[in-house]
Amino acid sequence: MRNLHIGRATSLLSIFVLATPMFLLSAWHAHTKSTAIAEEQPESAELASIINHVIASENLFSVKLTRFSPRIETYVQYYQPDAELGDVATNDATFLGRLKFDGEAHEISFVPTANPDWFRRHNPTKVVGSKAHLMLDGFAMEGLMVDEHNFDRMHYTFEPVRWEYLGDVRCLAIDVHPRANQEVGAFEGRIWVEEHDFAVVRLNGTRVRPQKGNFYVHFDCWRENLQPGVWLPVYIYSQESDMGKDLRYKSETRLWGYDLAAHHEQQEWTTIQVDAAAGPVRDTTEHNADYSPVESERQLNIQAEQNVLDRLEKARLIAPAGPVDKVLETVVNNLRVTNHLDGLPPVQCRVMMTSSLESFSLAYTIVLSRGLIDVLPDEASLAMVLSHELAHIALGHKLDTKFAFNDRLEVSDEQLLANMDFTRSQHDEEAADAKGIEFLQNSPYKDNLGQAGLFLRAAIEVAPHVPHMFGAHMGNGLTEGNKMIRMSALTNTAPQLKARSVDQISALPLGSRLQVNAWDGSVAFTDRKAVPLVDAGEKMPFRVTPLIPHLRVYAQPSPKADVSAEAAVKVNVSAQNQLH
Secondary structure, X not given: OOEOOXXXXXXXXXXXXXXXXXXXXXXXXXXXXXXXXXXXXXXXXXXXXXXXXXXXXXXXXXXXXXXXXXXXXXXXXXXXXXXXXXXXXXXXXXXXXXXXXXXXXXXXXOOOOOOHHHHHHHOOOOOOOOOOOOOOOOHHHHHOOOOOOOOOOOXXXXXXXXXXXXXXXXXXXXXXXXXXXXXXXXXXXXXXXXOOOOOEEEEEEEEEOOXXXXXXXXXXXXXXXXXXXXXXXXEEEEEEOOOOHHHXXXXXXXXXXXXHHOOXXXXXXXXXXXXXXXXXXXXXXXOOOOOOHHHHHHHHHHHXXXXXXXXXXXXXXXXXXXXXXXHHHHHHHHXXXXXXXOOOOOOEEEEEOXXXXXXXXXXXXXXXXXXXXXXXXXXXXXXXXXXXXXXXXXXXXXXXXXXXXXXXXXXXXHHHHHHOOOOOOHHHHHHHHHHHHHHHHOOOOHHHHHHHHHHHHHHHHHHHHOOOOOOOOOOOEOEEOOEEOOOXXXXXXXXXXXXXXXXXOOOOOOOOOEEEOOOOOOEEEOXXXXXOOOOHHHOOOOOOOOOOOOOOOOOOOOOOOOOOHHHHXXXXXXXHHHHO
């Protein structure tokens, strides 16, 4: 069984512009005050004009989307229902790659499927559970557009439902139905259009009339206003529960990195500005002699690290440096200061964009995945992950300096993961565990390590059922099968898991902490408030859950302020509070 892949050729539709949209919108709003009257009357001129605007706007979107090649990740969890715990994961699958439009839309994988050694190294756990699977190569394509080729009155009927707000954006909800005997893959469901340009900002429904032997799934696609007048898909949630016991699933698809196709000004490379506010300008280096052999070796490691970070950020697999990094670095500094690691060079942190639970260290940089940060329940658990990677750095487990030669990274995005291996040997992992626990025992987190151990207990219990979530792309995983290989000694003093207790939170669902700017791939902590849980089924540790974005109209970012060291500390502390 598989979902049907819909080919999408680049549309060359001629889009016309209709006049006075706001006047017509107000007229339609007044017209719909009485539903009974609206149902009895034929479509008014005002409503007809609004629907025409929606059709024109969506057809223009279909053309605009082909100009981009965003990164895309789909993560699926298969599950079985549980009366007390809600939906319990039994298996999972993932796809990581990019969208490409070259006559037909398709997804290109970043995962080196033709390299069996890569799979043995990064996915050692055998797949268990469900035997029926969705074909994820192209899975998300069904939800990106309403209908690229036939979105018009000849092929669809439109039924306005009501006005409502999605976040800050006022929208008209419209039920869309394909007319009889139309093409395979026609959309049936509801769309929401914003009130200014009548752009579709959300579509919720399914496709109809699949080819023999295939089927379509239900999806809920959200678009965000990433640039002036440009709404682009950023998140797709899909779920099925009535396709047989082996094909119950929940999935999320994230898209980001649209700016890769945007025009970049060259002025930033040709106009050099020097800020002399902080002190006198130096036009020479402070280092006035040859580097010593130790310094040279260290510089080569730093050069290799910078090349790796630059290449991963260029591919939008690592987020640009931002406020989340500062929070992580605050925790690292707490570990450094309390363990007197004064001789260690500065250690920075970065965020990998994937949902896999992954961390690794380079020369003097620690990388944590978005998914791992999402599910960590508190600061002590975060310190546990960071202490392990800090231990690798302190123990001298360096990055392979072959990456100091930049030509090694002159490969396509699709080949990048196959060329980067930051896994450590079992001996190095065990040494980092021991040293990391020593760091924690001397740190401000020493009295809260029971929660970190509880997180590890929960991870080792769920990992065999969701091997792709725990399958690292570039470094070592948190677990291997049903054996904990990361900081396992912390589980000895951890409390017993109480899966049916609302009061014990061992791990959070995906999407709990970070939000992604889909334009440039930057990340930030969410500002959502914690919600009291009603029952154990709402804990959902390590699970896929639907996310409802707060839609906003694009606002030009304010000019970058000159942030002093004192202001930076305030930012760090403010963001760090969100981890408690």
